[in-house]
Amino acid sequence: MRAEKNSTTDTSTNARAIELLKAPDFFPRLLQTLQREGLVGEERNAQVLYIVAASSLLKRPINAILKGRSSSGKNFVGNHVLRLLPKNAVREITSSSKTAWNYGEDDFCHKVVYLQERNDAAGAIHPVRLLISEGQLRRIVTVREKGVWVQKTVVARGPISSISTTTRDRIEIDDETRHISLWVDESCEQNRRIIMNCLSDRPEERAGQLRVWKQAYRFIEERAATARVVLPSWFGQIGDNVYAGSVTVRRYFPAFVEACRTLALLRSFQKHSEGNDVTLRDLIEVDFVDYSVAAILFESVFVESLHRTADKNSATRLAVEKISKEKNGTGVTAKELALHLSISEDRAYARLRSATQAGVVERANEPQRGNLKLYRPVDLPRFVPEPQSVFSKINGIPSPVEFIHPLTGDPVRFSRRASQTKKSSTQGGKS
Helix, strand or coil: CCCCCCCCCCHHHHHHHHHHHHCCCHHHHHHHHHHHCCCCCCHHHHHHHHHHHHHHHCCCCCCEEEECCCCCCHHHHHHHHHCCCCHHHEEEECCCCCCHHHHHCCCCCCEEEEECCCCHHHCCCHHHHHHHHCCEEEEEEEEEECCEEEEEEEEEECCEEEEEEECCCCCCHHHHCCCEEEECCCCHHHHHHHHHHHHCCCCCCCHHHHHHHHHHHHHHHHHHHHCEEECCHHHHHHHCCCCCCCCCHHHHHHHHHHHHHHHHHHHHHHHCCCCCCCCCCCEEECCHHHHHHHHHHHHHHHHHHHHCCCCHHHHHHHHHHHHHHHCCCCCECHHHHHHHHCCCHHHHHHHHHHHHHHCCEEECCCCCHHHCCCEEECCCCCCCCCHHHHHHHCCCCCCCEEEECCCCCCEEEECCCCCCCCCCCCCCCCC
16 A cells, blocks of 8 residues: 555544545645745646646656756745655655665655756766656665575666756756756746745745645545546547657657546546545546646646757747747847847847747738837647647537636636636636
């Protein structure tokens, strides 16, 4: 049994944990808890990280890297999300030798391996890569037993979910493609929010509430140990419309599928009423709401992981996008790009020409007097189909469908008769 036993947990905590797991607004509650703990912004990254952590309980966990400059708050986000998990669910690595991992036996199995600041000081990264890909580490050692030297095989077993942080925009390619990348918000607006949060009095999160979240995770762990999560028959039609323009999707689409499975596991407490009996030995089937929430939270994450590469054209597009956002969506001049990148205006023009030819930026205005040229970023292709499109095309999905938007907390409704959402679409400008 993988689940951590906690005989000291009181009945009230158990009941509150079950109530939390059955709540339709589970994810907005997650954000509220983290905000009371001091989290500012980073709503999507926080929720994605929680799903990544919970995926460690399944057979093929998701792995994530939080990226950002020093002092950007990436470790703050990771630490606060993982505080909602029981201590024995996380293995935090600050430094290690290469061979130390081999003697872990079952210590890493279905755990979150948390590696802050991936660098040389953290020790060997290669064992994490093998635990992700192979699900185990095998090492042959020679030991002396009863006066005789014999060979033995020591095995450290996975699977694991790896969560780490780095100041680098790109890491080694073998690790890059095994993880989804989450970039923390480094905008001026986020700086201002953090500053104002320091000046405000906020109610501190009660220790009892954190105990509820930890107990909820134990219940999720118990259910994961007995239930099998399967895909519905209509899910095959999703694959026909997934972005296939990069070989990296061979790793990323399975990660998206695992996100859907994890959400089905989390939401199974809402879908199955067994009172306080958290074990469920039957199948849990991914439904359309699981897909929709996964698309809302992970779509932009996968798009950015696929397209935010180290080449100059992608970097130019990213710079143009940032400048345009700061100008409320208006076009960007070569002079503004030059100031942003600290390069000459001639070089900025050259980069814009190259990015335009590559199709990642485009002219934002028609030719005009004075030859003022404005540029805007080209929308990147979606990774998975928009939920509204899936709902409209697949008749096997029951109608109507209602759920709570994980980021806004607004009710979402899909109906074939209305053919639109009520009050808030799942895209909502934030997917």
